[in-house]
Structures are given as structure tokens and as C-alpha cells.
Amino acid sequence: MSASTAAGSAAAGATVRRDRWGIAHVDAPDAPTAFAAQGWVCADDRIWQMTYDRCRALGRWAEVAGAAAVADDAFVRRLGLADAARADADALDAATTQMLVAYSAGVNRWLDEHADDLPAEFAHHPAPPEPWEPWHCLAVYKVRHVFMGTLGRKLWRARMAVSAGADAVIALVGDQSAAAAIVPGAGTPPDLRAGAEQLRTDENLVG
Structure with a gap:
């Protein structure tokens, strides 16, 4: 794809060129023009x-x-x-x-x-x-x-809470905070069991 062809097609005012690997590079005078050209490129690819x-x-x-x-x-x-x-x-x-x-x-x-x-x-x-x-x-x-993502895990937790109760969910999940969360710097990993506690009181979460 030539730059001139891409510029005329992708968005008025934008220039699109493809490098030797076929990767598109967009140059535009403003954000809306850049995003319009990006939409064109994504569709093209x-x-x-x-x-x-x-x-x-x-x-x-x-x-x-x-x-x-x-x-x-x-x-x-x-x-x-x-x-x-x-x-x-x-x-x-x-x-x-x-x-x-x-x-x-x-x-x-x-x-x-x-x-x-x-x-x-x-x-x-x-x-x-x-x-x-x-x-x-x-x-x-x-x-x-x-x-x-974690949809499967969430569905499992909900079904387990309905059939065996929130305590069973907490017992099976255990404390995964340190292993399942990557926290940059000296941050404190979140308590991944906290949501299970809500299952005891909010029926909408598993209904």
C-alpha cells in the first residue's frame, strides 16, 4: 500500500504508510483524524x-x-x-x-x-x-x-455458593492474594477472598 493511496482512503489529512513488515504507521494533524485513519487501517487488516x-x-x-x-x-x-x-x-x-x-x-x-x-x-x-x-x-x-479473563472462576464461585454456601467457597479458594495478584513496587496485594464474603449477604450476586 502506498502512502498516497492510504492517505486518500483512510482519512482526509492523514498519511498511512506500511513498513517492510506490513505494519501500518499513521500520521495525522489531530486526534480525530488519527482515529479515523486507525479505523480504516484496522478494517483493512x-x-x-x-x-x-x-x-x-x-x-x-x-x-x-x-x-x-x-x-x-x-x-x-x-x-x-x-x-x-x-x-x-x-x-x-x-x-x-x-x-x-x-x-x-x-x-x-x-x-x-x-x-x-x-x-x-x-x-x-x-x-x-x-x-x-x-x-x-x-x-x-x-x-x-x-x-x-476470570469469567469461568466467577461462574464457579457463584455455583459453588448456591450449592454449598459461601463458607465452602472461601475454604476452597484459600488465600491466593500473594500468588494471584502482581502489584508493582511496595504495594499491598488485595484480599482476593473479600468478594466471597459478599456472597453471604447479597443474593443478587448468585441469583
């Missing part, structure tokens, strides 16, 4: 992965993968990731909202320019990718970090 993650976050992956994905979609919808992403987007400050709006505009510009030149994966997709909305960024963040 990963529009299928972005679409996949968005479908998962919205509980719509079965539209592509079929019946095998229905259970996962139902679970994600039960978690309410899409609703949480919308609520978080509504609560963002003006600067962050502007960032996501600009980024989404860059993604959509790429989609408009490549409607007839999509990656091969879309040959197996029932429809072309839908326009990217700012809150989709938060939805993708949530679905990636929820399933890469």
Missing part, C-alpha cells in the same frame, strides 16, 4: 476478525456458524454484553465519544470502498458486514476480555 467478534458480542454468531453456535449466543445474550456496551457508550465523556465516532467512520469508509472486494471469509457469511457503530468497539472489548 482485520475486518473479518472484527465482524466475528462483533457477532459473538451481540449473540449473533449462529447467523454464520449455524446451530453449533446457538448455545454460545444464548449464553452471551444472558450476560447482556451488548446492553452493557451500549450503556457504557452512553456514559463516555465527550473526548472518548469523539474518538470512537471517528474510528467508526474510518471503518465504515473502508467498508464503502471495499464492498466488492471483501476478504475470502465473507464468501461463507450470509450477508455483507453491517456498518460499524461506536458502541461496537466496547462490545468487542467486552467479549474478548470477558472470555480471556
Whole structure:
């Protein structure tokens, strides 16, 4: 990709060049232009992965993968990731909202320019990718970090608390504070058992 081609496509006023490893470098006069160019570049590199993650976050992956994905979609919808992403987007400050709006505009510009030149994966997709909305960024963040994080442990704690009680959770978890938390400097590791104590009094946490 030449710098002139990227500059004309990614965002007005931005310059995008790719080094010998194919990594994109964006130069822009201001933050909104930079984020618009970044959205374009991300779509250019990963529009299928972005679409996949968005479908998962919205509980719509079965539209592509079929019946095998229905259970996962139902679970994600039960978690309410899409609703949480919308609520978080509504609560963002003006600067962050502007960032996501600009980024989404860059993604959509790429989609408009490549409607007839999509990656091969879309040959197996029932429809072309839908326009990217700012809150989709938060939805993708949530679905990636929820399933890469401690969700499984939290679900186990909740089920154990319901079936055996909070004392059993505390007994099985033990004191993991020093081993499970990395605290820089001379900070004090948090007490990772503290949340289990709440299970005794707050039924909403396990309901």
C-alpha cells in the first residue's frame, strides 16, 4: 500500500504508510483524524476478525456458524454484553465519544470502498458486514476480555455458593492474594477472598 493511496482512503489529512513488515504507521494533524485513519487501517487488516467478534458480542454468531453456535449466543445474550456496551457508550465523556465516532467512520469508509472486494471469509457469511457503530468497539472489548479473563472462576464461585454456601467457597479458594495478584513496587496485594464474603449477604450476586 502506498502512502498516497492510504492517505486518500483512510482519512482526509492523514498519511498511512506500511513498513517492510506490513505494519501500518499513521500520521495525522489531530486526534480525530488519527482515529479515523486507525479505523480504516484496522478494517483493512482485520475486518473479518472484527465482524466475528462483533457477532459473538451481540449473540449473533449462529447467523454464520449455524446451530453449533446457538448455545454460545444464548449464553452471551444472558450476560447482556451488548446492553452493557451500549450503556457504557452512553456514559463516555465527550473526548472518548469523539474518538470512537471517528474510528467508526474510518471503518465504515473502508467498508464503502471495499464492498466488492471483501476478504475470502465473507464468501461463507450470509450477508455483507453491517456498518460499524461506536458502541461496537466496547462490545468487542467486552467479549474478548470477558472470555480471556476470570469469567469461568466467577461462574464457579457463584455455583459453588448456591450449592454449598459461601463458607465452602472461601475454604476452597484459600488465600491466593500473594500468588494471584502482581502489584508493582511496595504495594499491598488485595484480599482476593473479600468478594466471597459478599456472597453471604447479597443474593443478587448468585441469583
